[in-house]
Amino acid sequence: MSKTQPADVKPLMAIGICTRDRHELLHRCLISLKNTTLPKRYRTELIIVENAETLSIESIIEELDLTMPVHLAAEPKIGYSSVRNRVLDMADEMGADILLGVDDDEEVCENWVIAYEAASELLPDCDVMMGPTNLRYANGDEPSSIVQSAGHWIERTQPLKRAFGQRPYVPATMNYALRKAVFSKQSGLGLRFDERFNKIGSEDTAFFFILENLYGGKLGWVPEARAFEDRLGKRDTLKFISERNARNQAAYFSIVLAHQKTQKTLPVALSEIRQTTLKHAFYAFYHFIAAALYALDQPQRAKKLFGTSVCHFKCLGAVTAAFKWRQL
Structure with missing residues (x-):
C-alpha cells in the first residue's frame, strides 16, 4: 500500500493487537474496541497479529462484525518482540500516522481512542503516549472498593496516578500510542523491539529505554485513555x-x-x-x-x-x- 494519501483522505490511526492462544480474552478485548467512540480527524483500522504458524482467529473477527477494517496476519516466529515487530511493520506499510496498542487480555474504555486523538494534538512533543491499565481484582476494580482477603500476602495496587502529559512511571506496551516518527522506516526512526527479549519478556522496557536514552524520545501520560485487566487467580498470588x-x-x-x-x-x-x-x-x-x-x-x-x-x-x-x- 502506498504511504502517500490523497489530500482529501484522513490520516490513519491504526490499532494493533498481538495475541497467542487466548481466544476468549481476545474476544472480550475486541468487544470493548467495538464499543469505543471512533475519532473524527482520523480513519481507524485494526491490525491483529497472531503469534502462530497459521491463523486461528478468523471466526472471532467474523462473529463480531467490527466497525473498522481489520488486517490479520500470522507471525510464525514465537516471541514477544517478533509479534510486536510484525504489528509495527504492518502499521508502517499501511502508512499509519499513529499506532495505538493494547494487550489482548485487556479491555478499553469507551473513549479510549478519542482520548488519544485529543492527546495527539495537546501533546505535540510526545513521541509516545500511554494510559493507565486499571487492575480488576476479585473484590473490586478501584482502590476504594478493594476488599483485602484474609489470606492475601501482598498489597493490591492500582497504577500510580500521573498528571496529563507527565512521563509514565513505568513505560510499557499494555496501553500506548506511538507516532510514526518512532516506528516508520521511511520518515522516522524505524525503531523495533529487540528479539533477544523474545523469550524473557520486558522487550517493551528495552524499546522505551532506547527511545528515551539514545534518541531523546519523549513520553506523556494520558489518564483518560483507560484500559482494564483482570488480576485474578494465579495473577493475584505472591508467587506470580x-x-x-x-x-x-x-x-x-x-x-x-x-x-x-x-x-x-x-x-x-x-x-x-x-x-x-x-x-x-x-x-x-x-x-x-x-x-x-x-x-x-x-x-x-x-x-x-x-x-x-x-x-x-x-x-x-x-x-x-x-x-x-x-x-x-
Whole structure:
C-alpha cells in the first residue's frame, strides 16, 4: 500500500493487537474496541497479529462484525518482540500516522481512542503516549472498593496516578500510542523491539529505554485513555507477582548492560545496578523485620509486609540473571 494519501483522505490511526492462544480474552478485548467512540480527524483500522504458524482467529473477527477494517496476519516466529515487530511493520506499510496498542487480555474504555486523538494534538512533543491499565481484582476494580482477603500476602495496587502529559512511571506496551516518527522506516526512526527479549519478556522496557536514552524520545501520560485487566487467580498470588518482579528487574539490568553506551560508561551502568540491588536488600530486610514486629498484634498487616519482603528478596537474584541474559 502506498504511504502517500490523497489530500482529501484522513490520516490513519491504526490499532494493533498481538495475541497467542487466548481466544476468549481476545474476544472480550475486541468487544470493548467495538464499543469505543471512533475519532473524527482520523480513519481507524485494526491490525491483529497472531503469534502462530497459521491463523486461528478468523471466526472471532467474523462473529463480531467490527466497525473498522481489520488486517490479520500470522507471525510464525514465537516471541514477544517478533509479534510486536510484525504489528509495527504492518502499521508502517499501511502508512499509519499513529499506532495505538493494547494487550489482548485487556479491555478499553469507551473513549479510549478519542482520548488519544485529543492527546495527539495537546501533546505535540510526545513521541509516545500511554494510559493507565486499571487492575480488576476479585473484590473490586478501584482502590476504594478493594476488599483485602484474609489470606492475601501482598498489597493490591492500582497504577500510580500521573498528571496529563507527565512521563509514565513505568513505560510499557499494555496501553500506548506511538507516532510514526518512532516506528516508520521511511520518515522516522524505524525503531523495533529487540528479539533477544523474545523469550524473557520486558522487550517493551528495552524499546522505551532506547527511545528515551539514545534518541531523546519523549513520553506523556494520558489518564483518560483507560484500559482494564483482570488480576485474578494465579495473577493475584505472591508467587506470580514476586517472580514477575524479579524477572522484570533482571531484564532491566540486562538492558542497562546491553546499552551501556547510553549510560556513558560500563562503571556507571554497574553503579546503577549496584545501587538498585542494595535498595532491594535494604527493603527486603526492612519489611521482614517489620513483619515480625506486627506478627502478633496485626497479622494481616504482617502478611503483606512479609510479601513485600519476599518480592525484594526475589529481586536480589536479578544481577546473576542479567549477566546470563546478556550472553543471549
